Amino acid sequence: MSAPSAERLAYRPAARALSLLLAAPLALLLLIHPAAMLDGQGGYSHPQLMLVMWGISAGFVHGVGFVPLFRPWRWLLGPLPAWALCALGYAILAGG
Numbered sequence: 001m002s003a004p005s006a007e008r009l010a011y012r013p014a015a016r017a018l019s020l021l022l023a024a025p026l027a028l029l030l031l032i033h034p035a036a037m038l039d040g041q042g043g044y045s046h047p048q049l050m051l052v053m054w055g056i057s058a059g060f061v062h063g064v065g066f067v068p069l070f071r072p073w074r075w076l077l078g079p080l081p082a083w084a085l086c087a088l089g090y091a092i093l094a095g096g
Helices: 006-010 013-032 046-063 071-076 079-095
Strands: none
Touching: 013 046, 013 079, 046 079, 071 079
């Protein structure tokens, strides 16, 4: 019996739950209190905010179990970008 591939591991229920648990609080925070994402000068870093929103979107796409057929979309909306970019969002929150 062979070991499960990385792609199979990434689409297990625990990995999907992790994506939802990372994305949902960030999405709620951006909706309810967007000023939490302000930088030290009182402005938004739009490139960083765009990356965080991509991470939230990818987290929801992966978390609900949608798997795009087109390979580039599968990678862009997959778990690794979702987790990394959601981690960026939490790092921004921790630094602010």
